Structure formats: structure tokens, C-alpha cells
Amino acid sequence: MTTKVETPAMEKTSYPLLFVTQVPTAHDFNNRLSAFANHRTTTADVPRGGDLMLLYPDGTIRNLTQEAGFGMSGLQGQKAIAVREPSVHPSGKKALFSLLLGSPKKNQTNNHYRWQIYEVEGLAANDKAKIRRLAKQDPRYNNLSPIYADDDSIIFTSDRPRTGEAHLYPQLDEYEATPSISGIWKLNPASGQLQLLSHTPSGAFNPIIDSFGRVIFTRWDHLQQDQLADRDRDADRNGVSLPFQSFNFSDESATAKALQERVEIFPESRVGSSGTYGDVSPYRSNFFTLWQIDQDGANEETVNHVGQHELAFGFATPSFRNDMNLSRSTNEQFYANRQPLRREGGLFHLREDPLEPGTFFGINARESGSFTTDSIVKISARPDLNPEQMQVIAVTKIDKSDNLQDGRYRNPLPLSDGRLIASHTSHQLPPDAESTLQDLRIKVLERHPKTGLYTAKHALTQGIHKELSWWDGKQLKHFKGDLWEIEAVELKPQKNITPPTKSLESPEQAIFKEAQVDESTLRQWLTDQNLALIITRNQTSRDRADQQQPFNLKVPNGVSTVSKAATSGVIYEIQHFQILQAEQIRAYPDRPGRRHLAQTITNFHPLNIQEPDIASSVIIAKDGSTAAFVPAARALTWQTTDAEGNAVVRERNWVTFKAGEIRVCAACHGVNQRDQADFPAPFNKPEALRELLTQWKKISQNASSLSK
Structure with a gap:
């Protein structure tokens, strides 16, 4: 259900700009400007020497870190810094950013430095900058992308393990088992209380708070089986040495037993398989897209619950090859968008248009080899906009060959005075091993009156020049030239707009x-x-546009939903809703930390209405509904299965729930406008919820009487 959102008229005003400078890096391989693993701290990944800068509308520029006594020139040492991702307090009088302090000496280890959150004040024209490190944060981990929540808590990303246990550090991503960001966290700076809002097995990036109070961020959706283990399996079959020696631990604990196996139960194989329903297609996922979450950690989902088939449409792989009802392509009649995002990449560096709330500018970049530079696009994502109506619109020229004649862009920023600026380089092709981006500068973009597309014009600064050197192991590196200028934000006061409290809809209220x-x-x-309650009204109902997984479904002796366009083919019986959690149990002998695998929940709550033979599952009621108590603050995924536990429809993302949250999905994977049988989203009273509440009530009443 959507509601109309009213937004006030905006006046055009110019404000000062905060941005950071960065010494150019020689490669885009998990370094400072990469799509992922950009939190690494070696001097090869993030050479020291950048600063936090403040540019006023009259052209006056201040080096804030230098004013406050941070950083150094020449050979970089203990006082050397790198800085990143400033964000402004709603008052407009102070800002947060992340700072990396110190640079190694010759032959000194490079890996013990950590990004930490700092706050800067003294931003008025006649003030002097004061910078302090936030005292209550954990110094053992990299803390990045800080923003102020409405209650003055700090929301940020971190590579802190979900539990904070040292043996699980670092968390390894689902791609190449590279150290990753573990999620979005919230810190009370007064008490030090820490809350994990979103647990992300492969990382979350660049959160912002939009005009509607939502935390909007880019998340890497890479829920797939381990490709390193696939190579080990191939080596095992061919009788050669295992390249990665991947194996599973028995559980997440420090005392877990190392197993002589690398079993994975979810999702499908990356290379294909066969099963009860015939040949199963290979499944691979690699997409960076927009997500949203409330500032307290509730209601995590893709922005407006938009699907990949609405943003990165075209060819798609059906889950079961032998079911002719499943489609190999998305159906464009079900979405307004005509500009697809990259599948092996996505949308980065989001900034909301201050004059058009709910419109976000970003970079449509590939996942590697580009420093996340590419063309600029904007996406309409007001909270009341149905996903079928969301559109990606080109802002600068797009070229699928990756040869951008107008140059490449990063960190777009629509300004309150109506202008558009961005970091821009004249490089047309992505940099390679022999070259880097030498002229990444903040520039004003101008709109062509005929095409409507923007191109870069004049730079905002005269260039910020430095001559530096630093040690990278035994090698002394040198730089002389203009620094990169990136990650600009406006020093602008804003009103806190807390989203309206979401209440249960009438079907669930009636059951209660x-x-x-x-x-x-x-x-x-x-x-x-530390639990949440998740409810689905009808697991057989699915969005009409999602035709790559089974959509002709029935509950034995219960409800069914079958597409009117179905020819012959299977009508799948679904009887169980199985919930899985991300556990760090995959390991490799040559690297610290562990990768997540989807596992059944060992301590699945005993009140759940379940079938013991199908682990951590609940029974689907005759009306298609399900209800389950699930762990909070932990990445979860799920699937519907038949009576024997064979998977039918699988979730394609990880989702985190807040403790105390009650989340309702009308249908499996959500219905935007109509389901596969051309019905609106289900509005039945979920009988599975009634049964679960009845069981919970008995237990709670017994506990209450015993305590008296």
C-alpha cells in the first residue's frame, strides 16, 4: 500500500561545499575508489596525503585538516592522513568524515591502520577548524561513511564482524573471499551503545538519509555459491592440487571443528545441476543496487521493493530449464523503465536532488576496473512510487562499449542552486594496469538544450597540488601533481524528517x-x-513480472494461484517455508576470517508451527499464509519447498530484521500491481498468524502464571 507524499517547494540557494582530496592510486583492485573492499588501508590501496577541504561560493577554499593540525607534507609518516566521505549535520554547523592516521616506515607492516570516524567544527568563514575523533567507536575496525541520524546517533558502515569476535575477522565476501564491510551500524556517541541495522555478507556502501527520513544505500547483492570452492571441486575431480583448499567449519564459534567438506545448501549451483523438477540452471548474482532501511533498523528492503527485473532487465535465466512457462527474458510491458543498469555492476555514489525530493543521482558503473567512474544517471524513487513506474534516466551520455567520449564521472552532486557538479576525468576508457586517472577534478556540468544531456565544463578549483612520498614495503613511492577531488557534499542546514510510523494493516490487526x-x-x-515476526499472506501469489522462478503454485488441499497465460507445465505444490541464516563457516587456510554460507537455523524457535523433517521451516497454511519467529540483526534468506523439502521458489537477497519488528509481505517476492493470475496483492487474514499467536498466547499465559 502506498500513500501520497507531500513535499514543500524548494528555493534555489548556494552553499559551501565540503569535499576530500586523494593521492591517485595506480590500480583499481580493492582500493580506495573501488566498488567493493575499498576500506583497505595499505599505502598501495590508499596513499596518504589527502585532506578535507571547504569551498565557499565566492571561490575561497580552506584546508580544514591542515588548519586543525592533521596531515603532513613531504615523506609521509606518523602524522600522515587520508580522508573520505564527509557528511553534514542537519544544523549545517559541523560534519562527520572518516580519517586514516599514519603511514608506515620502510619495511613496516601496512595492515594495522584503521579508518575511524572524526567530527569537524568551525566551518563558518571566520572560524578555525577543530577536529576530534569520536571516542566511543571501536578502534579495532574500519568505520566508514558516517552520517548523523535524526536523534544525533551516528549511522555508518564497518568491517566489524556481526558478533565482534576476533576469529571471524575479517568477514570475507561472497565473490573472491575478499575482506568486506559487514553492514550498516548505529552508534550512540554518548553511551557507546552499538546496534547492527543491516547485516550484509558482501557489503553496504555510502548511506545517506533522504528527504523522507529513509536511510538509502548501495548494497552488493551477491548471494551465490562460492566460486573458489567450485574451482576446488574441479581440481578435486581432476586429481590436481586444490588452489584454495576451501572447507567448512562446524559452526561460527572459535572452537568449531574443521570439517573435511565444502557442502553448500543454498542457493542453486553456479554451474547447473539436476533435481526433482529437472535441470536446474546455473545461478549467479552480482548487482549493486539501491536499498532502504529505517533509521532504527526496521523495514529493510530494496528501495520501494523494486526488483532487479525492473532495473537491470533483458535476458534472464529461468530456474528450471524444463518448465516452458518460465521466461528467458523480462517482460517490458510490466515496467516503465527503459534504461537498464549494468548487471555486472550497478548504481554507486547516490545523492538526492535537493530540488526534487525522491530523485537520486548516481553512477552506473561496472564492478571493477573503473574506479567506479562512468556515466551519470538519475532514478525516481519517491516512497509513494510503485516499482513498475520507477525509471532510470541518462544524465550524461551512456556508451555500452565503455568508451565515453565526454569523459568519465564520479560522485555526482545536484546543488541547491540548481546546478549539477561531479568529479570528472577526461579519460574516455576505463584505466588499465598501465594508467590511472590523472585529472579527476570537481567540475560544473552544463545541460545541452537539444539532447538534455550534461557535459563537464569548468573546474571549481585551480587544482590542489602536492608533492609527496611514502613507503610501500621496501619501495619508496613518489607523487607530484594535482590530487583527485571527490565526494563533495553541500554544507547545508536541513530539517529532520522522521518517517511516519508504520502500523499493521487491517488483516493482521484483525487476527491480533x-x-x-x-x-x-x-x-x-x-x-x-532478539526476534522478529515475519508474515506472508499467500505464498502462492507472486508478482506478474517475476517470471524466472515457478509462478504456478498451489498448497496441497488449499489455495492455488496459476497464471492465465500458462500452457502446459508443472503446477508446483508448496508445503513448507524454509528460513536460512548467514553463518561464517567457510574458510581457506591461506587467509584469516571466514565467508558466509546460508545455513538452517539450529535454534529455530520451538513455538514456530513446523515440520521437524524440514529443518528451520514453518508449514504453509491452507490459505497460503506463513508466520515465523526469526532471529533479528542477522542476514536471513528463505525458500518455499514441496513436501519432501525440494526447493521451489528461492529468495535472491539477504534481509535483516530489527528485534521487535513485525514484517508483513502480502505475497512471495511482493506484488507491485497484479500477480501472475492478474489479481491484486492478497488481503486475506493470514491463518498461519492466528495459529502462531494462539500457540504463543498459551506459552505466555503459562509463564505469567508461574511468575506470580
Whole structure:
């Protein structure tokens, strides 16, 4: 259900700009400007020497870090710094950023430095900058992309393991088992209380708070089986030495037993397989897209619940090859978007248009080899906009060959005075091993009156020149020239706009009333137990545009939903809803830390209405509904299965729930406008919820009587 969102008229005003400078790096391989693993701290990945800069509308520029006594010139040493990702307090009088302090001496180890969150004040024209490190943060981990929440808590990303246990550090991503960001965190700077808002097995990047109070961020959706283990399996079959020697631990604990196996139960194989329903297609996922979450950690989903088939449409792989009802391509009649995002990449460096709330500018870049430079696009994503109506629109010229004649862009920023600026380089092709981006500067873009597309014009600065040197192991590196200018933000006061509290809709409210269960009491119990409650009204109903997984479904002796366009083919019976959690149990002898695998939940709550033979699952009710108590603050995924536990429809993302949260999905994978049978989203009272509440009520009443 969507509601109309009113936004005030915006006046055009010019404000000062905060941005950072960065010594150019020689490669785009998990370094400072890469799409992922950009938090690494060696001097090869992030040479020291950059600063936090403040540019006023009259052209006056201040070096804030230098004013406050941070950084050094010449040979970089203990006082050397690198800086990144400034964000402004709603008052407009102070800002957060991340700072990396220190550079190694000759032959000194490079890996013990950590990005930490700092705050700067003294930003008025006649002030002097004051910079302090936030005291309550954990110095053992890299803390990045800080923003102020409405309650003055700090929301940021970090590579801190979910549990903070040293043996799980670093978290390894689902791609090449590279150290990754573990999620989005929230810190109370006064008490030091820390909360994990979104647990992301492959990383989350660049959160912002939009005009509607939502935390909007780029997330790497890479939920697939381990490609390193695939290479080990091939080596094993061919009788040659294993290149990665991947193996599973028995659990996440420090005392877990190393197993002589590399079993994975979810999702499908990357190379294809066969099963009860015939040949199963290979499944691979690699997409950076927009996600949203409330500032308290509730309601995590893709922005407006948009699907990949609406943003990166075209050819798609059906899950079961022998089902002729499944499509090999997305159906463009079901979405307004006509500009696809890159599948092996996505949308980076989001900034909301201050004059058009709900419109976000970003870079449509590939995942590697580009420093996340490419063309600029904008996407419409107001909270009341149905995903089928969301559109990606080219802002600068797009070239699928990756040869951008107008140059390459990064960090677009629509300004409050109506202008558009971005970091821009004249390089047309992505840099390679022999070259880097030598002229990445912040420039004003101008719109062509006929094409409507923007091109870079004049730079905002005269160039910020430095001559530096630093040690990278035994090698002394040198740089002389203009620094990169990136990550600009406006020093602009803003109003806090807390999103409206979401309440349960009438079907679920009716069940609570009829079961005589007080919603607030249940929520408090969930919070105390670190649980959430997830509800689906009808698992057989699926969005009409999602035709790559089975959509002719029925519950044995219960509800069914079958497409009117279905010819012959299987009508799949679904009987169980199986929930899996991300556990760091995959390891490799040559690297510290562990990778996540999807696992059944060992301590699945005993109140759940379940079938013991199908681990961590609940039974699908006759009306197609499900309800389950699930772990909070941990990445979860799920699938519907038949009576024997064979997978039918699989979730393609990880989702985190807040403790005490009650989340309702009308249908499996959500219905935007109509489902596969051309019906609107289900609005039935979920009987599975009634059964679960009845069981919970008995237990809670017994506990209450025993405590008296």
C-alpha cells in the first residue's frame, strides 16, 4: 500500500561545499575508489596525503585538516592522513568524515591502520577548524561513511564482524573471499551503545538519509555459491592440487571443528545441476543496487521493493530449464523503465536532488576496473512510487562499449542552486594496469538544450597540488601533481524528517484482535528474545513480472494461484517455508576470517508451527499464509519447498530484521500491481498468524502464571 507524499517547494540557494582530496592510486583492485573492499588501508590501496577541504561560493577554499593540525607534507609518516566521505549535520554547523592516521616506515607492516570516524567544527568563514575523533567507536575496525541520524546517533558502515569476535575477522565476501564491510551500524556517541541495522555478507556502501527520513544505500547483492570452492571441486575431480583448499567449519564459534567438506545448501549451483523438477540452471548474482532501511533498523528492503527485473532487465535465466512457462527474458510491458543498469555492476555514489525530493543521482558503473567512474544517471524513487513506474534516466551520455567520449564521472552532486557538479576525468576508457586517472577534478556540468544531456565544463578549483612520498614495503613511492577531488557534499542546514510510523494493516490487526493478543506486548517479547515476526499472506501469489522462478503454485488441499497465460507445465505444490541464516563457516587456510554460507537455523524457535523433517521451516497454511519467529540483526534468506523439502521458489537477497519488528509481505517476492493470475496483492487474514499467536498466547499465559 502506498500513500501520497507531500513535499514543500524548494528555493534555489548556494552553499559551501565540503569535499576530500586523494593521492591517485595506480590500480583499481580493492582500493580506495573501488566498488567493493575499498576500506583497505595499505599505502598501495590508499596513499596518504589527502585532506578535507571547504569551498565557499565566492571561490575561497580552506584546508580544514591542515588548519586543525592533521596531515603532513613531504615523506609521509606518523602524522600522515587520508580522508573520505564527509557528511553534514542537519544544523549545517559541523560534519562527520572518516580519517586514516599514519603511514608506515620502510619495511613496516601496512595492515594495522584503521579508518575511524572524526567530527569537524568551525566551518563558518571566520572560524578555525577543530577536529576530534569520536571516542566511543571501536578502534579495532574500519568505520566508514558516517552520517548523523535524526536523534544525533551516528549511522555508518564497518568491517566489524556481526558478533565482534576476533576469529571471524575479517568477514570475507561472497565473490573472491575478499575482506568486506559487514553492514550498516548505529552508534550512540554518548553511551557507546552499538546496534547492527543491516547485516550484509558482501557489503553496504555510502548511506545517506533522504528527504523522507529513509536511510538509502548501495548494497552488493551477491548471494551465490562460492566460486573458489567450485574451482576446488574441479581440481578435486581432476586429481590436481586444490588452489584454495576451501572447507567448512562446524559452526561460527572459535572452537568449531574443521570439517573435511565444502557442502553448500543454498542457493542453486553456479554451474547447473539436476533435481526433482529437472535441470536446474546455473545461478549467479552480482548487482549493486539501491536499498532502504529505517533509521532504527526496521523495514529493510530494496528501495520501494523494486526488483532487479525492473532495473537491470533483458535476458534472464529461468530456474528450471524444463518448465516452458518460465521466461528467458523480462517482460517490458510490466515496467516503465527503459534504461537498464549494468548487471555486472550497478548504481554507486547516490545523492538526492535537493530540488526534487525522491530523485537520486548516481553512477552506473561496472564492478571493477573503473574506479567506479562512468556515466551519470538519475532514478525516481519517491516512497509513494510503485516499482513498475520507477525509471532510470541518462544524465550524461551512456556508451555500452565503455568508451565515453565526454569523459568519465564520479560522485555526482545536484546543488541547491540548481546546478549539477561531479568529479570528472577526461579519460574516455576505463584505466588499465598501465594508467590511472590523472585529472579527476570537481567540475560544473552544463545541460545541452537539444539532447538534455550534461557535459563537464569548468573546474571549481585551480587544482590542489602536492608533492609527496611514502613507503610501500621496501619501495619508496613518489607523487607530484594535482590530487583527485571527490565526494563533495553541500554544507547545508536541513530539517529532520522522521518517517511516519508504520502500523499493521487491517488483516493482521484483525487476527491480533480475534486471538486476543496485544501487539505491543508481543513486540516487547520479541525485543527481549532478539526476534522478529515475519508474515506472508499467500505464498502462492507472486508478482506478474517475476517470471524466472515457478509462478504456478498451489498448497496441497488449499489455495492455488496459476497464471492465465500458462500452457502446459508443472503446477508446483508448496508445503513448507524454509528460513536460512548467514553463518561464517567457510574458510581457506591461506587467509584469516571466514565467508558466509546460508545455513538452517539450529535454534529455530520451538513455538514456530513446523515440520521437524524440514529443518528451520514453518508449514504453509491452507490459505497460503506463513508466520515465523526469526532471529533479528542477522542476514536471513528463505525458500518455499514441496513436501519432501525440494526447493521451489528461492529468495535472491539477504534481509535483516530489527528485534521487535513485525514484517508483513502480502505475497512471495511482493506484488507491485497484479500477480501472475492478474489479481491484486492478497488481503486475506493470514491463518498461519492466528495459529502462531494462539500457540504463543498459551506459552505466555503459562509463564505469567508461574511468575506470580
